[in-house]
Each structure stands twice: as structure tokens, then as C-alpha cells.
Amino acid sequence: MRWKIFFLVTFLNPWIWRIFDRSLVVFALLVVSTFTLYLTFRCNDCRYKKYISIVVLLFLGTFQYRITYVKSLVNLSNDDIRVRDMRLKEYPPVKFTLVNKPVWIPLAHWFEGRPESISFFRILYNLSEAVDPNLYFFANHPRERVGTQEFEKFPYLLFPFFALGYFLIIEKSKQLLVTSFIIPVFFLSLIGHDSKIGPFLLFPFFAVASTVGLERLDKSAGKLSKIKKRTVCILFLSLYLLVFVQILIYASH
Amino acid sequence: MPVTKVKGSKNIELIILGVVFLAAIFLYTYKLDKIPSGLYIDEALPGYNAYSLLQTAKDEYGKFFPIVLRFYGSYNPPLFTYLTIPFIWLLGLNIFAVRFASCLFGLFVAFPVYFLCRSFKVKNSKKLSIIAVLVLVISPWSFFYSRIGYEVSLGLMLFSLGVLFFFLGLKKNSYLVLAILFFSLSTYAAYTERFLVPIFLIASLSVFRKFFFKNNVRNYIYKLLTIAFILEIPHLTILFKPAFFPKSDLFFGALAYQANELDAVFPHWLSLSLSFAREFLSQYLSYFSPRNLFFLPDSDMQRSIPELSVFYFWMIVPYFVGLYALWKDRKSNWSKLVMILLLTAPIPAAMTKDPFSTHRALPLLFPMVLTIALGISKFGEIFSKKVFIPVFTLLIFMSLLLLWRSYFVFLPKEKAKYWGYGTKELAKVIESTPNEHFVIDQARIKPIYIQLAFFLKYSPDKFQEISQEMNPGILENYYNNPEFNSHYQFANLETRNVDWKEDIYKKQILVGDSLTFSETQAKEHSLSKSFEIKDPLDEIVFVGYKTNPDAKCESDPLNIHCRK
Numbered sequence: 001m002r003w004k005i006f007f008l009v010t011f012l013n014p015w016i017w018r019i020f021d022r023s024l025v026v027f028a029l030l031v032v033s034t035f036t037l038y039l040t041f042r043c044n045d046c047r048y049k050k051y052i053s054i055v056v057l058l059f060l061g062t063f064q065y066r067i068t069y070v071k072s073l074v075n076l077s078n079d080d081i082r083v084r085d086m087r088l089k090e091y092p093p094v095k096f097t098l099v100n101k102p103v104w105i106p107l108a109h110w111f112e113g114r115p116e117s118i119s120f121f122r123i124l125y126n127l128s129e130a131v132d133p134n135l136y137f138f139a140n141h142p143r144e145r146v147g148t149q150e151f152e153k154f155p156y157l158l159f160p161f162f163a164l165g166y167f168l169i170i171e172k173s174k175q176l177l178v179t180s181f182i183i184p185v186f187f188l189s190l191i192g193h194d195s196k197i198g199p200f201l202l203f204p205f206f207a208v209a210s211t212v213g214l215e216r217l218d219k220s221a222g223k224l225s226k227i228k229k230r231t232v233c234i235l236f237l238s239l240y241l242l243v244f245v246q247i248l249i250y251a252s253h
Numbered sequence: 254m255p256v257t258k259v260k261g262s263k264n265i266e267l268i269i270l271g272v273v274f275l276a277a278i279f280l281y282t283y284k285l286d287k288i289p290s291g292l293y294i295d296e297a298l299p300g301y302n303a304y305s306l307l308q309t310a311k312d313e314y315g316k317f318f319p320i321v322l323r324f325y326g327s328y329n330p331p332l333f334t335y336l337t338i339p340f341i342w343l344l345g346l347n348i349f350a351v352r353f354a355s356c357l358f359g360l361f362v363a364f365p366v367y368f369l370c371r372s373f374k375v376k377n378s379k380k381l382s383i384i385a386v387l388v389l390v391i392s393p394w395s396f397f398y399s400r401i402g403y404e405v406s407l408g409l410m411l412f413s414l415g416v417l418f419f420f421l422g423l424k425k426n427s428y429l430v431l432a433i434l435f436f437s438l439s440t441y442a443a444y445t446e447r448f449l450v451p452i453f454l455i456a457s458l459s460v461f462r463k464f465f466f467k468n469n470v471r472n473y474i475y476k477l478l479t480i481a482f483i484l485e486i487p488h489l490t491i492l493f494k495p496a497f498f499p500k501s502d503l504f505f506g507a508l509a510y511q512a513n514e515l516d517a518v519f520p521h522w523l524s525l526s527l528s529f530a531r532e533f534l535s536q537y538l539s540y541f542s543p544r545n546l547f548f549l550p551d552s553d554m555q556r557s558i559p560e561l562s563v564f565y566f567w568m569i570v571p572y573f574v575g576l577y578a579l580w581k582d583r584k585s586n587w588s589k590l591v592m593i594l595l596l597t598a599p600i601p602a603a604m605t606k607d608p609f610s611t612h613r614a615l616p617l618l619f620p621m622v623l624t625i626a627l628g629i630s631k632f633g634e635i636f637s638k639k640v641f642i643p644v645f646t647l648l649i650f651m652s653l654l655l656l657w658r659s660y661f662v663f664l665p666k667e668k669a670k671y672w673g674y675g676t677k678e679l680a681k682v683i684e685s686t687p688n689e690h691f692v693i694d695q696a697r698i699k700p701i702y703i704q705l706a707f708f709l710k711y712s713p714d715k716f717q718e719i720s721q722e723m724n725p726g727i728l729e730n731y732y733n734n735p736e737f738n739s740h741y742q743f744a745n746l747e748t749r750n751v752d753w754k755e756d757i758y759k760k761q762i763l764v765g766d767s768l769t770f771s772e773t774q775a776k777e778h779s780l781s782k783s784f785e786i787k788d789p790l791d792e793i794v795f796v797g798y799k800t801n802p803d804a805k806c807e808s809d810p811l812n813i814h815c816r817k
Contacts, residue, residue, distance in 0.1 A: 086790075087662075087663065090662050090663060090666050090667075091662055092662070107658075111658055121560075124548060124566050125548065127548070128543065128544040128547070128548030128549065129544065131543045131544065131569070132542050132543065132544035132545075133538055133541070133542055134535060134538055134539055134542050134544070135544075137535075137538065138531070138534070138535035138538065141531075141535045142532075142535055142536055142539055142608035142609075143539060143544070143545065143549070143552060143608045143609065156530075156531060156534055156535070159534070159538065167577060167580045170577055171581075242519075242523075242527060243527070243530075243531075245518060246515060246519075246527045246531065247531075249514055249515055249517075249518060250511075250514065253514060
């Protein structure tokens with residue numbers, strides 16, 4: 001049953017087929033990395049596989065970097081410059097007196113003008129996009145980004161299982177969370193994910209976490225009688241397919 | 254532990270709390286009447302109605318202490334307006350008085366937060382409660398809604414008091430009476446609580462069913478239900494009137510469009526159900542999204558602080574740690590309570606079409622603060638005091654700096670036009686020229702009548718007469734939501750749409766915003782600019798043009814108004 005769930009989550013979502021459509025290599029790498037990540041989670045003594053999963057994620061990271069339109073962290077557009085100049089004028093003069101001499105603090109420049117602060121706020125913006133669950137389960141609905149073509153990734157029915165899987169992964173392997181979620185999120189914060197296939201570097205983690213969450217449902221259903229278990233299974237699958245078709249329709253518009 | 258040590262730590266705790274609270278009072282009241290710049294209509298309505306109730310015991314329409322206040326068709330819960338009356342009485346009818354009431358209620362939320370954390374059975378509840386109070390008072394969410402004259406901070410305060418006594422009631426039943434009292438009062442304070450309280454109670458009853466179905470408690474529940482019934486009688490009297498549910502149009506505007514897309518594949522009922530599921534779940538999830546909680550401001554321009562979300566960006570880490578801590582301790586009562594709060598608080602807001610409405614989801618602030626504080630206190634357990642205290646202090650300092658930048662530097666200038674900036678100045682212009690008649694165009698401007706009545710301190714008696722004249726039968730149909738009429742005529746002003754066929758032939762001053770009048774229009778109709786009111790960014794918010802009927806008639810002598 002485990003593998004059935006794994007295949008259901010990994011292949012019955014619009015994101016993987018969009019990636020398949022755009023880049024066969026990334027598709028293949030994603031399948032392999034999701035598979036190894038899942039094996040790593042399942043295996044109790046798997047130092048060797050752990051290294052494989054890290055190597056595959058490194059490869060994925062390279063592809064993410066190559067495919068993404070990486071925006072400069074410090075360059076400003078004309079509109080950014082207009083806003084910056086307007087805001088520089090909004091600050092009041094900030095000073096304090098030291099031995100009868102005024103010491104001016106250029107807070108306006110520190111906040112608005114320095115390249116370090118500009119890049120810091122850009123990184124925060126990228127981070128905000130990478131960690132938004134609505135991006136992965138609702139094509140960023142209800143707060144779609146201006147000028148970005150949003151697309152459906154995972155069926156929203158998976159979200160509760162993803163959340164459950166997320167906690168179960170932390171409980172079992174914090175290292176896996178760091179390598180497959182936290183590090184990729186930091187990487188995406190630096191480069192953004194402006195590409196036609198989105199932040200696919202996080203695909204393996206989302207797929208594995210959702211699988212782990214769904215397995216818990218399967219485990220809970222295991223206590224039921226055979227008929228009840230089958231009914232739950234059929235109900236879930238029907239609902240999953242309905243939602244899958246629904247988001248495919250939205251994706252096609 | 255020696256007695257002196259316990260006393261000493263208690264003193265330190267009290268000193269820290271005292272300092273935090275005093276600093277918060279200063280921060281929350283500093284330039285309260287100046288920032289946000291202007292007075293928004295939703296602040297002027299409770300303000301003027303409180304003034305009217307103080308003077309005449311009737312609201313702007315002449316209704317004696319209504320169960321819900323009609324305002325301009327929004328039918329707001331009345332408690333905030335009623336509680337603003339003493340502030341208006343003490344401080345007069347001004348912006349500070351209206352906002353100060355809300356400010357006190359917002360600050361008071363710190364007490365239920367503190368005492369609830371103290372009652373949690375966690376490793377260091379003292380530290381947790383201090384951290385929670387700190388997180389609450391510095392959070393932009395609490396800060397923003399406490400500093401504006403809205404009813405939501407009162408709703409949050411009463412709701413959180415209800416939650417506190419509910420939790421204490423799980424140990425000592427008599428507290429449940431207080432819980433019911435505060436829950437019930439909160440439904441008279443804010444719109445969200447009217448829906449949230451029953452949802453929260455149903456969820457809590459099902460989670461704590463073992464406790465509530467004990468024999469001695471079960472009997473107690475009947476008493477509580479009776480109390481709740483008595484307290485809700487005023488609501489029950491209008492339950493089936495439109496005034497009880499006036500915002501039904503807010504529910505899922507986009508649903509029909511989404512369902513239409515699916516109609517080609519599914520039967521309509523299924524399309525509608527699937528669309529509802531997606532819409533509701535996406536809205537619901539957005540209230541837990543770190544993007545909305547820690548990075549982006551509210552999408553409503555008027556209800557957002559520039560470049561600041563409802564919490565600070567660094568709080569994302571303790572948020573996740575706190576969620577995990579809740580999950581790990583999920584069998585304990587305190588964890589169950591926080592989880593119920595987290596899961597139920599966004600439900601009413603998620604039923605509406607606005608994405609991440611910080612205004613409607615304000616009750617979520619309460620469990621979020623607890624979660625983040627829990628996450629921070631976990632770091633306190635991991636790291637030594639020498640590391641934790643300086644880092645935490647630095648983060649608080651940085652947060653305050655960000656708050657200063659966004660709230661005290663950007664907001665007064667960038668958001669002035671959204672906050673009704675200029676109405677006070679307009680009222681001054683109107684008051685200083687009593688011989689002129691002003692027509693304020695309502696085609697592009699939100700209803701302005703109440704802000705003008707507020708700033709002109711117009712006599713409530715006369716205003717009620719005018720309201721009844723403009724809305725015939727309003728008192729008989731008060732709760733039936735008759736259509737709002739924005740046409741008001743009082744003092745030397747009139748609020749309505751400019752009638753270009755007639756108004757230019759009368760001697761008066763036409764007032765609009767920057768787009769109401771063009772240069773060519775002014776030239777064509779012989780209008781001369783009388784005044785201009787600009788916001789802090791130097792953009793025009795109001796412009797007044799004086800008509801010149803004689804000159805206009807010279808160019809158009811055959812016009813019916815000229816022949817007269």
C-alpha cells in the first residue's frame with residue numbers, strides 16, 4: 001500500500017506533468033530524488049542512501065538555478081527607484097547629542113539606500129513566496145501575484161496530509177527536514193523561483209511529506225474492518241480524482 | 254526553593270511586566286490622534302453615534318439605544334459605541350477619544366494572554382507568559398487595530414477573556430459562568446465573534462466532551478445554557494431580520510465564476526460544491542500562510558501598514574517551532590485549547606471573499622501570539638540565558654525599529670488618502686465660510702456625511718431630524734435594512750452626486766476629489782477654484798470649485814435655469 005500511495009502522490013498531480021512537459025531531465029531527476037528521499041525516510045540505517053539523496057538534491061539545485069530567471073538582489077527598477085526616493089524624503093532627521101555635538105544617524109539611508117538592506121528585503125520577499133502553502137496547493141489563490149502566471153501544483157486535498165506528514169518527518173528525522181526543506185528554502189530565497197515550472201526543488205519534500213501523512217490515514221484505517229477500509233479507500237480515491245480533475249480544468253484555463 | 258528566592262523572582266516578573274506594560278501604553282497612545290492621519294468613516298460612525306447617544310440617548314437616526322447600530326447599512330454590533338460614550342463625555346468629540354477607547358481594549362488583551370499562559374502546564378509558564386505579553390504588544394496586528402477606533406479590539410478582548418475563563422473553568426466549574434458572560438458580550442462587540450463563539454464552543458465541547466459529560470458538569474451546562482439564552486435575548490429578537498446578517502453579499506463572490514468553469518464536466522451541484530471546497534480551503538489556509546503572517550501586509554490598502562505584515566519576519570521560526578510544540582503536546586488540555594483556537598478563529602473570515610482579512614480574522618491574533626511565544630520559550634529552553642536574553646532583546650529592538658519605520662514614518666504619509674485625510678480640513682473650510690453652500694460630490698467619494706457631522710460637532714437632535722427626513726419610515730423599518738441614502742443636507746453643506754445640469758447654475762461651491770473636475774470642465778462651466786486640500790504626499794484629496802451662474806448664463810442664455 002505504501003508504494004501505491006507514493007506513486008499516487010508523486011504522479012497524480014499537475015506539477016510533475018508540467019515539469020515533464022517542459023524538461024524531461026528535471027522530471028527524471030525529480031522522480032529519482034523523491035524516490036530516494038522517501039527511501040531515506042523509510043530506512044532506519046541508511047547513511048549511504050542519505051548521501052545519494054543529498055547528491056541528487058544538489059543536482060536539482062543546479063537545475064533550479066539554471067532554469068530560474070535569477071533577479072539581482074540589489075538592482076532597482078525605475079518604479080523601485082521612485083518608491084525609494086519618495087521614502088527617503090519621508091524619514092524625519094534622526095540625531096542625538098554627544099558632548100554638545102549632534103550626531104546624525106542616517107537611518108533612512110540604512111533602511112532604504114544601502115545595498116545590504118535592499119538585498120535583505122528581497123531575500124525576505126523570495127522566502128515568503130517559497131514557504132507559502134497556498135502556492136503549492138492552490139496556485140497561490142487567493143493572493144495571486146501580479147505579473148506572474150500561477151499554476152496548480154498539488155491537489156488541495158493533500159494539504160492536511162502534507163501538514164501531518166510534515167510533523168511526522170520532524171518527529172522522526174530532523175536531518176531530513178533540514179536537507180530537503182530548510183536548505184532548499186534558503187537557496188530559493190536567494191535565487192527566487194521565477195520559472196515556468198516553479199520551485200521544483202521542494203517537490204520531493206512536498207511529495208514525501210504528503211505520502212507520509214497519507215500513510216498515517218492508511219494506518220488508522222487499518223484498524224477498521226475490511227469492508228469499511230475499502231469504503232474509506234474508494235471514497236478517498238474518488239474525491240482525489242474529482243479534485244484532480246477540478247484543478248486540471250483550472251490549470252487548462 | 255527558599256522563600257526569598259521565590260519572592261525575588263516574582264518581583265522581577267512584576268517589574269518586567271510593569272515596564273513592558275508602561276512602554277506599551279506609551280507606544281500605543283503616542284500621536285494617537287495624528288497617526289493614522291485623518292479619521293476613517295468606520296471610526297467616525299461609532300464616534301458620532303456615541304456623541305448622539307450621550308446627548309439624546311438615540312443614535313444618528315433617532316433610535317433609542319439600538320440592538321445593532323444601522324450606521325450606513327452595516328449594522329455594527331453596538332457595544333463598542335456604547336463603551337465609547339464615557340470617553341466622549343470625558344474627552345469630548347475628537348479623534349483621540351474614539352481611538353483611546355479601542356486602544357485601552359487592545360492593551361487589555363495582555364491580561365488574558367498573561368493569565369492564560371500562567372495557567373498552562375508547561376515547563377516555564379512564567380517565562381512563557383512574559384514572552385507572550387511582549388509578542389502581543391509589539392505585534393503590528395495588535396498595535397494597528399488598537400490604535401484605530403474600530404470595535405474589533407473590544408471583540409478580541411472579550412473573546413480572549415471568555416477563553417481564559419473557559420480554560421480555568423475546566424478546573425473550577427464556577428469560572429464557566431464568567432466564560433459564558435464574556436463570550437456572549439463579545440458577540441455584541443464585533444461581527445466575527447458572533448459567528449466564532451458558537452463555532453469555538455461546539456469544537457471545544459466535542460474535544461473536551463469527557464469533561465462536559467461528567468454528571469456534575471452536565472447539570473451545570475443547563476444553567477450555563479440558560480444564562481447564555483438570557484444574554485442573547487436581544488440578538489434573538491432580531492435573528493430573522495436583515496439587520497442580523499447584513500453582510501451576506503461578502504460570502505464568496507467568485508464562487509459562481511469558478512463553478513461555471515467546471516460545469517462542462519460536472520453537474521452544477523458538484524461544480525458548486527467543489528468550488529466552495531477550494532475557495533473556502535484556500536482562504537482558510539491563507540490565514541496560516543507564513544507569507545501572509547510574516548511578510549505581506551493586508552491586501553486592503555486602508556487596513557495595512559506599509560512594508561509590515563501582522564507579525565515580524567523573524568517570528569516565522571518560533572511559529573513553526575511553536576506549532577511543532579503544540580503537536581508534540583497535543584494530548585494536554587492547554588495544547589488542545591490553543592489548537593482549537595487556531596483552527597476555529599479563521600473560519601468566519603475564511604467564509605468571505607477578501608483574501609487574508611486582518612480585520613475579520615483578528616481573534617486569530619490570540620492563538621498566534623500563544624504559538625509564537627511557545628516557540629520562543631522553546632528556544633529559551635535550548636539556549637542558555639546568556640545567549641537567549643541578548644538575542645531576544647536584539648530581536649525586540651529590531652522589531653520596534655521596523656515598527657517605527659512602517660507605522661510612524663511611512664503610514665501617516667502613504668496611507669493618508671485611505672484614512673479620510675482632509676475631511677477635518679474640509680470641515681474647517683465649511684465652518685469658516687458659513688455664507689457659502691457646499692455640495693460634496695458622492696459619486697467617487699465614500700459617504701462623508703458622518704465625518705463632517707463629527708468634525709462640525711453638529712447637534713445630534715437636528716441631525717436625527719434630518720436623517721428621518723432623508724430616510725422616511727426609518728424608525729419603523731430600522732432593522733429591515735432599508736436602502737442607505739447618502740444625500741444629507743445639514744449646516745451649510747449637502748452630500749450627494751453633483752448634478753451637472755443644475756448645480757452649475759446655482760451659486761455654491763462644488764467639492765470633489767482630484768478626478769471629479771477637469772480643467773476643461775471648470776473652464777466650460779465657468780468654475781473657479783476656491784480651495785484645495787492636499788495630503789502629506791502633496792496629492793489632492795479635496796478640491797472645491799465655486800460656481801458662477803452669471804458667467805455660465807452669459808455663455809448659455811437659452812438654458813432653462815438662466816431663463817428663470
